[in-house]
């Protein structure tokens with residue numbers, strides 16, 4: 303496929319000719335197979351806390367959201383969820399949460415140390431915007447990776463959707479750069495169809511993935527939550543805006559496929575948000591169009607329902623064991639295998 307620049311990425315995102323799209327899907331699948339293989343890596347997702355001090359305009363966990371039954375898991379519960387992930391054969395866990403000061407430096411360092419002492423799992427953290435001191439302490443405790451979606455590099459849209467905290471301006475790209483210097487594998491990503499996202503903005507953001515040579519890239523559709531300014535009764539009818547990217551399955555799949563072409567060796571999950579839009583085959587379609595990772599939930603079911611980023615989240619009531627069985631069947635049906643080991647970022651000699 304010809305060199306992907308801003309104009310070409312934008313044109314592919316807007317493409318609606320089925321024959322052309324078949325070529326995009328085939329190319330993304332071929333690059334995925336050649337560069338990261340047929341294994342699908344499973345990461346156990348532990349949703350450790352639904353408290354959050356931030357007010358991101360899109361997210362149902364935002365601090366001002368009312369009516370949520372918020373929770374914070376104990377250290378022992380986090381360790382037990384990680385043990386469950388290991389028992390199920392997963393190679394890594396992701397400890398994710400709102401930006402919760404209750405998950406403080408010592409608490410998370412201890413949780414990481416306990417998991418590392420007890421299991422061979424790789425540990426990924428996804429705890430929002432945190433200080434360098436915290437990030438360095440968690441790296442020293444054994445954390446391997448950190449996930450923080452920058453959502454958009456467009457300064458105007460970024461500041462609109464990520465209000466600053468007093469004395470703590472929001473700058474996710476800056477944190478990603480600092481974490482890379484600390485030795486973390488870094489993951490990031492964007493939502494597709496967030497209000498205010500134009501085709502040009504999304505194309506530029508996919509190109510940023512390549513520019514920053516990110517290790518993991520999560521791309522899911524924006525799903526409106528009624529607890530947010532973007533999903534409540536006063537939400538603007540943004541889909542009618544000229545140039546607004548739709549938050550649909552097809553556009554999300556195009557973004558996943560283009561991301562694979564731009565970043566051939568990155569780990570790319572088939573996201574829960576996509577499975578939420580299309581319960582029947584969202585997960586499979588992403589895996590057939592560039593993705594090579596799935597993040598099954600290992601959070602205790604009683605907490606999972608309360609981690610309500612958006613309504614109707616897929617797989618909230620299945621046990622971790624049931625999820626494991628279901629995913630293995632789906633992965634095998636695609637002619638692929640469940641990955642073994644931690645499934646870190648591959649780096650070959652070949653430079654794109």
Ligand code: SAM
Nearest residue numbers: 360361399400401428429430451523524525612
């Ligand atoms: N607090 C951490 C952070 O912000 O990185 C981790 C938790 S946050 C809920 C994880 C991700 O959920 C965000 O990066 C965002 O992309 C996604 N998310 C939030 N609200 C969403 C929505 N309404 N639709 C789809 N995805 C959403």
Ligand code: SF4
Nearest residue numbers: 354356358361364400
């Ligand atoms: Fe909090 Fe993360 Fe949601 Fe922002 S995206 S409100 S930091 S949980």
